[in-house]
Amino acid sequence: MRAEAVPRVLRILRGYAFTIAGIAIGVGGLVTLGAMSERIVRFIEGGDRFVLGQISVAGRGMGMGAGFTAGGLLPAATVRAIAAVPGVTGVQPQVMLPLNPSTSQFLTLTQELVLGLDLAVLMPNRHYRALPVRAGRFLRAGDRRVAVLGASLAAARGLRAGSRLTLEGASYEVVGVLERMLTAPDRFVFVPIEDAREQWVAKDQLLQTVLASGAAALTAADLNTGAAVGWAEGEDPDAVARRIRERVPGLNVQLPSELSRLLRSSTAFFSALLVGIGALALLIGGLSLANTMAAAVFERIRDFGVKRALGATDLQLAREVLAESLAVTLAGGLGGVALALVLGGAIDGWAARAGQELFDFSPRLLAGALVFSVLLGAAAAGYATRRVVALSPAEAIRRGA
Secondary structure (H helix, E strand, O other): OHHHHHHHHHHHHHHOHHHHHHHHHHHHHHHHHHHHHHHHHHHHHHHHHHHHOOEEEEEOOOOOOOOOOOOEOOOHHHHHHHHOOOOEEEEEEEEEEEOOOOOOOOOHHHOOEEEEEOOOOOOOOOOOOOOOEEEEOOOOOOOOOEEEEOHHHHHHHOOOOOOEEEEOOEEEEEEEEEOOOOOHHHHEEEEEHHHHHHHHHHHOHHHHHHHHHOOOOOOHHHOOOEEEEEEOOOOOHHHHHHHHHHHOOOEEEEOHHHHHHHHHHHOHHHHHHHHHHHHHHHHHHHHHHHHHHHHHHHOOHHHHHHHHHOOOOHHHHHHHHHHHHHHHHHHHHHHHHHHHHHHHHHHHHHHHHHOOOOOOOOHHHHHHHHHHHHHHHHHHHHHHHHHHHOOOHHHHHHHHO
16 A cells, blocks of 8 residues: 555646646745844844843944944043942943944944953843854953954855955954844954053044044943943842943943843834735735646646446545645645755855845744644645535536636
8 A cells, every 4th residue: 555655646746747847836935035034033033142242342432433332532531430339240441433434333232343352341232142153263361463254254245264355454363153143243343451442542533543642541441332241140130231321420321121122123124024025925825836736726626526426425424535636736746845945045045145034934834834834725725625515416526627
């Protein structure tokens, strides 16, 4: 019996070749649009996770700095005052600069930034104690003139571990490339804070004038645009952030919850787009699949009429249609998934040259598309069969002639 089943299934699939192709196109469209939706979800969730893992603090005023933790000047004395606030467990001074000051980006999550880290302090971000490295290594204390690149930035510039990168006239060795995180660090250049301070001075003419005039008693440790702040276990991060505001004057302190709301409001368009993409995917894929499967059953109306005239029961016909529809929709679903993966991979390969990634073919999406296609195909086939068996054998044969 088992040996006979395989050739029978193959005959069924050959007989439904065009039906399978139609289902594959519908499922392929569903999976492709769904993968775009998944990508947007991960983009928003990744940014939210990043900003909720730390309290972002910046010096007041307009400076060269950019991003969540950058602003004016944040002197070393102020960093020490922040560290003394009850509930604070770690303060990492940072220098965040635009990679290209002449380029303006709409969202911080899409900006290309240079981020200088004080490597003597552990990263206080609760969700990213260590950034995942795909190739090479991350920065170490004592490093100079080395850089670690975000995945998108490295792909856009064709750089990898061992490459050289020029920043403000200085050559840096790329010692590592991060895993793709689908959030802000994908477009960062991470360097030791000492190197970032030198870049800041080179980029900012106002800062050059201040240092040259001696009007302000500044040391290298005072050249920080911001800091990432951690909080103790059991503390409310928003309460700690308010405490910092109250006790340390002259700061821009971002409450994690406020920054999360700001991020979500700035990505509200993408959230609406996500809902639209999901609805469009279900509509296009569902209608295409259901229509194709129902049409395939109606095409066999004469065959069903003959079988009923020869004594086949409605239950036997229903079992036959169900078995065939499951085989056909599963084959079409697998073909559609394969089509979407090939198409999405080709587009992402092209987009990767600009450091972009448009699709995220998650396991839940692929499994959901297969289950959706099989269940909807079986339902459509069942509906068509019910319409067919409602006819008399003679009427079914006449309509199918």
